[in-house]
Amino acid sequence: MADLSAFPITTRWPAANPNIIQLYSLPTPNGVKISIALEELGLAYEPHPISFSTNDQKSPEFVSLNPNGRIPAIIDPNGPDGKPIGIFESGAILLYLAEKTGKLIPTDAAGRYETIQWVFFQMAGVGPMFGQFGHFYKFAADKVANNSYPMERYRDESKRLLSVLEGRLQDRQWIMGDLYTIADIATFPWLRGADVFYGGREVLDYKSFPAVMAWLERCIARPASEKGLNIPQRPA
Structure with missing residues (x-):
């Protein structure tokens, strides 16, 4: 034990x-x-x-x-x-x-570091920017009702990051091509959250990023995602 x-x-x-x-x-x-x-x-x-x-x-x-x-x-x-x-x-x-x-990570050194850089892309970009967008769009809208700058700043930066992902996912099943990795797992929950939790799908113009949306659906549909997205259960 x-x-x-x-x-x-x-x-x-x-x-x-x-x-x-x-x-x-x-x-x-x-x-x-x-x-x-x-x-x-x-x-x-x-x-x-x-x-x-x-x-x-x-x-x-x-x-x-x-x-x-x-x-x-x-x-x-x-x-x-x-x-x-x-x-x-x-x-x-x-x-x-x-x-x-x-x-969930390539075995060769070059592929490993390529994956890690996309994990860092999420940690340094997607997470903070989408989080700030969600904060000002959903939770602090009343506090910035007379100042659109905060929401617009983080909305526009989130859309820019989506465009980076759109370019990366052209003709790719996953961020690293044929291999599903921690880069996918790090990133897709934030895109899903911006939609289902923050209600930002329309504001972030998700329809303009078809490769990202197809990838997001593939990520969510994986059996491990369907289970893991609800663990732990929220306290009553």
Whole structure:
């Protein structure tokens, strides 16, 4: 039986099975990246929902694993050299899981770095810009009712990023061609979220990006996506 006592987070969210990966998350665009990857990889894991309504992510127990106070985070009891390891930041977790299993990433060095650069493209561009767009479009619309600049700025930058993806996906099934990778998993939940959560499909003019839309549908239709998009279940 793995000993996870070195991780204070397990005192608040005890592991029913400490021998498998512990996932601390919520079904947000960043959170579902990891549940989808775990489902794709067939790795056993135990999800622990982190409630934003009670600021679980700011609790001392959670911050002990992720000092930044953001989901997702994991503990892998079978980390490097067989020792438990805790990891935060969705991009870092995706890369860790891919390298742990040798899946969802090319095996050659050039392909590996090409994939990583597209993961960074999501982390540095798509996530922050789509998130800011959604904030001003859905949640802070009343605060900027007399100033259209914030929403327009992030709308236009999000559309620019969509155009970059549109170019990349011309005649490609996935971002890396024939291989479905962590680059796809990192990116598509944000495009889906901008539609189903923020209601921004029309404002972002999704119909003008047919290659992206076809790719998004392929990503969502994967069995691992259908399951992972709803894990963990939101607290009641």
